[in-house]
Amino acid sequence: MYLRSYVFHLRARNLSPRTIKATEEYLRPFLKTHDPLAATKRDIEVWLGDLSERCKPSTVWTSWRHLRGFFKWLHAEGDIKIDPLVSVAKPIVPPSEIPVLTKVQIRSLLATCNSKDADSRRDKAILTVMLDIGLRLSETASLTIEDLGEDGTLRIFGKGRKFRTVVLGNTSGTALSRWLRFRSVSNDSLWAKSRGGLTPTGLRKMIQRRGVQAGFHLTPHQLRHTFVDQWLRNSGSEVDLARLAGWSSTAMAGRYAQHRAAERALTAHKTIAPLDRL
Structure with missing residues (x-):
């Protein structure tokens, strides 16, 4: 329900279909197991911690970024009084060396x-x-x-x-x-x-x-x-x-x-x- 409404919001902002699809893919796993109106800072930190055990740091960071946008929207809409992402630290992504061609x-x-x-x-x-x-x-x-x-x-x-x-x-x-x-x-x-x-x-x-x-x-x-x-x-x-x-x-x-x-x-x-x- 809330994900669908958020998608309408993203479309209204004229974001590309590719960006919107990626946003849905990153948010859906969290929303399957959590009520966004009741989610706390600890809920999000635990979920991100579990995610970090099976995914790359860049994936954890991207998930955090999409969650931040989603909860910021919920707060702006008045659906939640406190945005739990405000106090969730941004995941650290160690610098990775991508080899360039000689x-x-x-x-x-x-x-x-x-x-x-x-x-x-x-x-x-x-x-x-x-x-x-x-x-x-x-x-x-x-x-x-x-x-x-x-x-x-x-x-x-x-x-x-x-x-x-x-x-x-x-x-x-x-x-x-x-x-x-x-x-x-x-x-x-x-x-x-x-x-x-x-x-x-x-x-x-x-x-x-x-x-x-x-x-x-x-x-x-x-x-x-x-x-x-x-x-x-x-x-x-x-x-x-x-x-x-x-x-x-x-x-x-x-x-x-x-x-x-x-x-x-x-x-x-x-x-x-x-x-x-x-």
């Missing part, structure tokens, strides 16, 4: 797509675009022909239903143009072949398969992290990075920047060691 690995990955068949042309275009622009999995899969500008730009429909415009580099632009010259279907999807477009699941499997062919484990998110790492290694600013990556502030850019930060700092020092410049 230049050798990037070359090996793209080399798996050197054939001139349709799959190779398409896959190489996808991989270069994701590495060059740092697109999310869902953003890449949803690209259409209309999103491609004549000036080499791409219009991205990103998280939070926000649009942003990015520009292709020479390498990704060349790979994409080779795919477009081969592509002959009328489907709107940028990655459509004879059997239709490419789903996020299909895209994920393709990336994993190409990684295996290149000799290493690969996930879509590694491509995004590799983009961030290469951007910072080449002295790109965090402000520009946030805009290109679709973040509303530089806070997320800072979080991503923590990965391989020490290694980048050592490399930078070799280049600009102060005494070597005297």
